[in-house]
Amino acid sequence: MESLASAVYLTLAIAVVGGYLLGSIPFGLIATRLGGAGDIRQIGSGNIGATNVLRSGRKDLALITLLGDAGKGVVAVLLARYLTHGNPMVIALAGGAAFLGHLFPVWLKFKGGKGVATFYGVLLSAAWPVGALAAITWLAMAAIFRISSLAALTAAVLAAPFAIATDQPRPILGLAIFMAILIFIRHRENIARLLKGEEPKIGKKKPAEPAPAEAP
Template identity: 60%
Template sequence: MIFWAIFGYLLGSVPFGLVITRALGLGDLRQIGSGNIGATNVLRTGNKGAALATLLLDSGKGAIAVLLARHFGGETAAEMAGAAAFLGHCFPIWLRFKGGKGVATFLGTLIALCWPVGLIACATWAVTAAVTRISSLSALLAAALAPAFAWGLGRPDIAAAAAFMAVLIVIRHHANIRRLLAGTEPRIGRK
């Protein structure tokens, strides 16, 4: 279990948004927009391809951690590796523990742990984003409802993992929550 936790954490710690924007000459992502290293902030650079690549890689690192751990270590190892990958994204060792908010890694981890729960959470994010055009609100709603989705589908183990990650997502979005309450949270696609 310790191996899978370390593996998941190190994989999750890879800051793909920062790597992609630097490779494309878009500057230091931490100095753009919100300063976050995730796909929503990459989108603020105006490069949709870079944002999509960041989204896929950030979600993929959670999924890969889960799938490899499940294959070699079983279901408990998969849950451990997924949670650790999520923590790695939020608190990456390579960036002095100042990482992203974890939404894409959360969704990728959920899809790999229990694909129906993950897909419902993704659909919740997508519908909320389409209606409100506010990424943080979409993330908060998807994260908050994911444990209930898992519980409703008879997966209390996944509900517990989702609840752990959801709490951290809410904490990581504290500034967004203040802006949502003030009506000043930026819309998706705004540079």
């Protein structure tokens, strides 16, 4: 009995810790440095995600970042699915851990991205109907308004209703709610700019901060 419990705890630890470490891989920073675009943290908003990488003018690096950030969520969930033969609770914990890893990566002193691509990767692999509907929502909103943050926030807030509509297990519903809340928290500044009508559109550089006035 003890050996069985130990095996369960070990499996859970591998899924959660492995998910977090996978999520912590900063693909945006790695791609821009290896691609000769410098440190993405010094460009635009300073975020390590694909939207900010696009502001560097390198669409190829932005695509690599998008695929990498989504892919690490996919791998974390698939690892948990393989280890537990599809246990929804462990899958949700591993996916949530990967998402937290992207937001708070140990390699970057816990200063990470906003989690949108990883959010989609986790959802698509944990519950593909929810992920697909969220992705379609993002594409539709982005096509209409050309504002990445608005598209992401809309998709995030609809993820839980999508999970309910497609009859997903409770852990997956909890995962969708958990990630949506953190996406809203991480997008506080974006929300403030949206309310002011100042949020930059996709592909456009974020306006530079005004220089401080010199003392007379």
